[in-house]
Amino acid sequence: MSETTKPLVTDPASPYESFDSRKLHAAAERALDHYLAPAQIMATPYSPSSMFMVNPQTDTESLLANACESLASATVMLGDFAGVLEGPSRNTLLGIAQVLMLGELAVNQALENVVPRD
Incomplete structure (x- = not known):
């Protein structure tokens, strides 16, 4: 060899x-x-649970306002949790928080479209 x-x-x-x-x-x-x-x-397609249902008679403005507040709260919770992490996990949580913020902005605009401020 x-x-x-x-x-x-x-x-x-x-x-x-x-x-x-x-x-x-x-x-x-x-x-x-x-x-x-x-x-x-x-x-399998996603089908929401019927255990907790939103009242179908709730007005659109209330639904959008509640959704906006929920998204804002989730964003704050993720930001707080990301503050105690490092590395990839922190980056993942911050990315999820950013997606929620974008959802919050979209819901805010929908709320503005439904009930414009004068």
């Missing part, structure tokens, strides 16, 4: 070396599929 040719490296721990290693390999595959595969997330 020349100095420029390296020997072929093979993995000594084949998952099919014995029956037990095959079972372990199959179990590992199932676990990875369960936690990492996007399998059934979008398989």
